[in-house]
Amino acid sequence: GQQVMQIPQYQHVQEGEDFTTYCNSSTTLSNIQWYKQRPGGHPVFLIQLVKSGEVKKQKRLTFQFGEAKKNSSLHITATQTTDVGTYFCAGPNNYGQNFVFGPGTRLSVLP
Amino acid sequence: DTGVSQNPRHKITKRGQNVTFRCDPISEHNRLYWYRQTLGQGPEFLTYFQNEAQLEKSRLLSDRFSAERPKGSFSTLEIQRTEQGDSAMYLCASSFLAGVPYEQYFGPGTRLTVT
Numbered sequence: 001g002q003q004v005m006q007i008p009q010y011q012h013v014q015e016g017e018d019f020t021t022y023c024n025s026s027t028t029l030s031n032i033q034w035y036k037q038r039p040g041g042h043p044v045f046l047i048q049l050v051k052s053g054e055v056k057k058q059k060r061l062t063f064q065f066g067e068a069k070k071n072s073s074l075h076i077t078a079t080q081t082t083d084v085g086t087y088f089c090a091g092p093n094n095y096g097q098n099f100v101f102g103p104g105t106r107l108s109v110l111p
Numbered sequence: 112d113t114g115v116s117q118n119p120r121h122k123i124t125k126r127g128q129n130v131t132f133r134c135d136p137i138s139e140h141n142r143l144y145w146y147r148q149t150l151g152q153g154p155e156f157l158t159y160f161q162n163e164a165q166l167e168k169s170r171l172l173s174d175r176f177s178a179e180r181p182k183g184s185f186s187t188l189e190i191q192r193t194e195q196g197d198s199a200m201y202l203c204a205s206s207f208l209a210g211v212p213y214e215q216y217f218g219p220g221t222r223l224t225v226t
Binding site: 041042090099101103 | 144146151152153154155156159167202204213214215216217218219220
């Protein structure tokens with residue numbers, strides 16, 4: 001079946017350092033979504049990427065969709081303590097009716 | 112607050128008991144999803160509805176699990192004869208088909224502990 005993987009599993013950074021998480025799918029994706037889940041919270045939608053090679057920015061966050069539409073990345077510039085949480089990527093299943101979530105990358109930011 | 116709500120927020124039950132969870136989606140959303148999340152993992156899809164029709168069920172959903180969405184509004188997820196392996200966070204999400212495709216709004220979840 002379809003698999004969505006993310007690396008790294010955990011990342012500890014000093015406040016102000018950059019952070020990147022990578023997402024890889026076993027199949028080509030029509031689109032990919034990113035979610036953030038704060039400790040004790042629920043996933044919150046961040047963005048959706050649709051086009052091959054697409055790059056989108058949200059303030060300090062940069063999202064990229066690979067040319068082959070099988071991988072994606074999220075880069076945070078100059079992390080802040082408010083960035084703490086787990087970042088999930090999610091891609092549609094083979095039928096395109098629901099999403100398969102990756103295992104997430106848990107980010108810790110040391111002040 | 113017009114977000115997705117779930118009740119109860121916490122449920123402790125003994126093995127073998129039945130439990131039912133409720134989800135109230137954002138009112139204009141026609142799609143409703145149920146996920147299960149265990150510690151350190153991403154949400155695992157269980158089932159989803161478009162309006163009142165249940166369109167897909169995961170293989171994870173054994174015959175002990177059943178979900179309904181009467182009249183296309185709120186939804187319930189029932190687990191019969193609970194097992195310790197059912198202990199998890201059960202998340203509900205809703206989306207509006209005509210909006211950002213499949214952008215899902217999650218509720219706060221119901222944490223189930225089976226003793």
